[in-house]
Amino acid sequence: MRTLNLGILAHVDAGKTSLTERLLYAAGVIDEIGSVDDGSTQTDSLALERQRGLTIKSAVVSFVVDDVTVNLIDTPGHPDLIAEVERVLSVLDGAVLVISAVEGVQPQTRVLMRTLQRLHIPTLIFVNKIDRGGAQYERVLQGISEKLTPAIIPMGSARDLGTRSADFMSYGTADVAFTARLAALLADHDDAILAGYVDDETTVSYCQLRGELAAQTRQALVHPVFFGSAITGAGVDSLTAGIRELLPAAEGDADGPVSGTVFKVERGPTGEKIAYVRVFSGTVRTRDRLPFRRDNEGKVTAISVFDRGSAVQRASVVAGQIGKLWGLGDIQIGDAIGRSQTPSERHHFAPPTLETVVVPSRSADKGALHVALAQLAEQDPLINLRQDDIRQELSVSLYGEVQKEVIQATLANDFGIDVTFRETTTICIERPVGTGSVVEMIDKAPNPFRATVGLRIEPAAIDSGVEFRLEVELGSIPLSFHKAVEDTVHETLRQGIYGWQVTNCAVTMTHSGYRPPPSTAGDFRNLAPLVLMSALKQAGTMVYEPIHRFHLEAPADTLGPILPALARLRAVPQTPAMRSSSYMLEGEIPAARVHDLQQQLPALTRGEGVLESAFDRYQPVRGTIPTRPRSDHNPLNRKEYLLHVMRRV
Numbered sequence: 001m002r003t004l005n006l007g008i009l010a011h012v013d014a015g016k017t018s019l020t021e022r023l024l025y026a027a028g029v030i031d032e033i034g035s036v037d038d039g040s041t042q043t044d045s046l047a048l049e050r051q052r053g054l055t056i057k058s059a060v061v062s063f064v065v066d067d068v069t070v071n072l073i074d075t076p077g078h079p080d081l082i083a084e085v086e087r088v089l090s091v092l093d094g095a096v097l098v099i100s101a102v103e104g105v106q107p108q109t110r111v112l113m114r115t116l117q118r119l120h121i122p123t124l125i126f127v128n129k130i131d132r133g134g135a136q137y138e139r140v141l142q143g144i145s146e147k148l149t150p151a152i153i154p155m156g157s158a159r160d161l162g163t164r165s166a167d168f169m170s171y172g173t174a175d176v177a178f179t180a181r182l183a184a185l186l187a188d189h190d191d192a193i194l195a196g197y198v199d200d201e202t203t204v205s206y207c208q209l210r211g212e213l214a215a216q217t218r219q220a221l222v223h224p225v226f227f228g229s230a231i232t233g234a235g236v237d238s239l240t241a242g243i244r245e246l247l248p249a250a251e252g253d254a255d256g257p258v259s260g261t262v263f264k265v266e267r268g269p270t271g272e273k274i275a276y277v278r279v280f281s282g283t284v285r286t287r288d289r290l291p292f293r294r295d296n297e298g299k300v301t302a303i304s305v306f307d308r309g310s311a312v313q314r315a316s317v318v319a320g321q322i323g324k325l326w327g328l329g330d331i332q333i334g335d336a337i338g339r340s341q342t343p344s345e346r347h348h349f350a351p352p353t354l355e356t357v358v359v360p361s362r363s364a365d366k367g368a369l370h371v372a373l374a375q376l377a378e379q380d381p382l383i384n385l386r387q388d389d390i391r392q393e394l395s396v397s398l399y400g401e402v403q404k405e406v407i408q409a410t411l412a413n414d415f416g417i418d419v420t421f422r423e424t425t426t427i428c429i430e431r432p433v434g435t436g437s438v439v440e441m442i443d444k445a446p447n448p449f450r451a452t453v454g455l456r457i458e459p460a461a462i463d464s465g466v467e468f469r470l471e472v473e474l475g476s477i478p479l480s481f482h483k484a485v486e487d488t489v490h491e492t493l494r495q496g497i498y499g500w501q502v503t504n505c506a507v508t509m510t511h512s513g514y515r516p517p518p519s520t521a522g523d524f525r526n527l528a529p530l531v532l533m534s535a536l537k538q539a540g541t542m543v544y545e546p547i548h549r550f551h552l553e554a555p556a557d558t559l560g561p562i563l564p565a566l567a568r569l570r571a572v573p574q575t576p577a578m579r580s581s582s583y584m585l586e587g588e589i590p591a592a593r594v595h596d597l598q599q600q601l602p603a604l605t606r607g608e609g610v611l612e613s614a615f616d617r618y619q620p621v622r623g624t625i626p627t628r629p630r631s632d633h634n635p636l637n638r639k640e641y642l643l644h645v646m647r648r649v
């Protein structure tokens with residue numbers, strides 16, 4: 001039996017959870033179809049998800065098609081919950097991107113497709129909701145082609161769109177126009193097909209074309225498009241057949257060395273930790289001592305594997321499968337397992353751009369709040385829980401207001417702690433403008449430490465994070481001293497000249513020296529921040545703020561008042577697209593202003609305006625440069641203390 005780990009991704013409300021339910025029903029896993037609106041689906045199983053009809057956590061279910069076990073991961077679509085999607089991406093063999101036939105391509109659809117393409121994840125497109133009034137065929141295809149990728153091929157036609165009897169009919173051998181379109185698309189990546197087709201259309205058989213379609217889909221070069229309805233079930237059988245025919249099964253050697261990734265962590269009924277692991281290679285058995293995250297190790301006490309619906313207890317989980325592991329107390333989301341770990345620090349989406357302070361309603365709850373938030377951070381490390389020691393405050397990073405509501409409700413429901421939030425503020429980043437290079441030599445005043453450290457900092461490509469390089473011989477100082485410098489560099493760059501995280505830069509160690517034995521790693525750990533901050537001051541930094549791309553639809557006569565309101569919020573709209581009674585406006589707006597626009601919108605559009613936005617990029621701040629208002633982790637305090645020490649020497 002082969003395994004396919006399949007993600008379902010889409011803009012919020014496109015119908016991922018409803019489609020998951022349909023696929024399970026079609027495969028005979030469930031006898032009755034649950035509904036998102038009644039809170040009875042398999043994958044929206046949390047109380048909060050059922051109450052709100054919104055997926056909050058990724059959930060795994062499975063079904064069998066012929067000889068393939070499909071582990072299906074239903075993800076949340078709301079942009080505030082994108083961290084959940086992020087963690088799943090690294091464990092997928094393929095994806096289905098769902099698009100609503102009524103709304104077409106939406107802002108989050110673009111963000112997701114861009115990422116799926118960047119990661120070369122084979123992706124089928126399912127255009128859902130063909131039964132709903134306003135459903136379109138051609139217009140949606142055109143939107144996909146213009147906004148996502150031209151490398152698409154509709155796999156069938158649709159009829160009676162916008163009615164309960166709407167249906168999807170797959171094309172076959174007899175559809176000459178389909179065969180021609182298919183050959184033309186595949187020929188873009190395969191000259192043999194092109195040559196064969198130009199010579200004589202009939203020399204390339206339909207079977208060959210289907211085979212080549214599967215091959216190119218598996219390489220994420222082309223994207224077959226299906227249409228249907230998760231509610232009526234139309235088109236779902238064709239999609240299921242497409243998943244089996246066109247997406248690649250997991251590869252991996254069950255006898256190889258163990259390697260895998262933890263993409264979800266949850267707590268069981270008695271508070272025990274359960275890690276969801278996608279195994280890439282090898283076999284994990286109960287009672288194995290499993291190495292994870294650098295030098296950690298834990299004993300696996302129980303395993304379950306997904307099989308025909310839910311997870312069932314097993315003695316082992318093998319390459320290609322997803323398993324739930326018990327017994328690994330210190331395991332965290334994103335951890336790599338096995339001896340040859342290559343943990344990936346890279347993020348596929350932008351980090352959260354907002355932050356806020358969490359305040360317990362009862363001050364006696366302070367301690368409990370810290371424990372509770374630490375548990376939430378286990379499942380969602382991007383909230384980046386921080387404590388301001390001076391003000392005794394806890395703050396978290398956020399994607400948006402919905403995530404805030406989820407945190408608030410979870411704290412109340414699961415931990416009995418009522419909280420409020422301070423005002424939400426934007427998280428900016430700093431990037432060096434030029435190059436800065438500083439050396440502090442051992443035994444040379446004012447350097448009070450028994451270490452020589454030279455560092456150069458320079459700007460690097462956008463999205464490159466912080467890269468640490470060596471220009472000194474690796475053996476010039478003990479490895480632990482190198483490590484101390486590298487760790488300190490990352491820690492120090494959490495707060496730059498204006499207090500923001502410094503990123504998209506390269507730091508090179510240009511000099512190193514020590515004197516045995518009195519030199520210690522501590523000497524390097526103390527000196528490196530001073531050298532780095534001096535180099536950073538020399539380089540100078542620029543502050544960048546997060547910018548969202550927005551999409552706004554509203555009644556035609558409200559365009560007059562909207563434009564000046566957008567200008568006041570520093571938004572830059574493009575030319576509006578006018579329809580008969582409405583307009584559609586796209587543009588950019590600082591992340592800091594999205595919430596204000598959201599709040600002003602009802603008054604500006606008689607409650608009829610619909611706004612969607614998603615993070616797009618960072619842009620240099622013009623005018624007054626915002627400084628971070630507080631020091632919430634404390635390398636700066638330490639830096640100040642050390643500077644003070646140096647001045648005294």
Ligand SMILES: Nc1nc2c(ncn2[C@@H]2O[C@H](COP(=O)(O)OP(=O)(O)OP(=O)(O)O)[C@@H](O)[C@H]2O)c(=O)[nH]1
Binds near residue numbers: 012013014036078131
């Ligand atoms: N008419 C119609 N409604 C649908 C269809 N698919 C989903 N819906 C409705 O659309 C709404 C959202 O469906 P969900 O399945 O929760 O969408 P989702 O993509 O999982 O949403 P999030 O997980 O919150 O992003 C619900 O009210 C569904 O009943 C469809 O094919 N036709």
Ligand SMILES: [Mg+2]
Binds near residue numbers: 016054075076077
């Ligand atoms: Mg959902």
